[in-house]
Amino acid sequence: MIAIVNGPSVSLATLQVNTPTRASDWFRRALVALWDASIAAGLDPAVLAGQCAHETGWGNFGGAVTPEMGNTCGLKIRNPKGDRKEDHANFGLDQHGYPIKGAMAHADHLRLYAGLPVDPRVTDDPRAVYIQPGTRYFGAARYVVDLGGLWAPAKSYGVSVETKIEELRGRVI
Secondary structure: OOEOEOOOOOOHHHHHHOOOOOOOHHHHHHHHHHHHHHHHHOEOHHHHHHHHHHHHOOOOOOOOOOHHHOOOOOOEOOOOOOOOHHHEOOOOOOOOOOOHHHHHHHHHHHHHHOOOOOOOOOOOOOOHHHOOOOOOOOOOOOEHHHHEOOOEOOOOHHHHHHHHHHHHHOOOO
């Protein structure tokens, strides 16, 4: 099982080297933003990178979320109506094309699932108000595999993300 709260399990260089050729330039820029956000949040950067790979199709997208939204994890707005573009948070990109705000919101949202507090008044995570101490989701996912049925409805979600993490770590899958 892969712990969410952890120091880096591999270096940024390892994540970059093991990023598959099918990944987009957007994903390669996102890796840098995710690394910084993960370190600041006390999370393993490989976890956020693997989740981003899963959620964005290695930065190739194809669903409601688009690259310019800077949304590294498919995070929705506070009161979505469905799975349309407008139901997903739009964080934008910085002047160099990096999804900085989206990566921080991603890290904050994952912190909450892992049981680490985040002040909903100071995060860009629009759904942080729903995952606070005393709620069912706060601390419900200490490991990536636990995200299945929580972060996404599919019970196999966490296993799929773990597969991407192991690929980025350079382990044979």
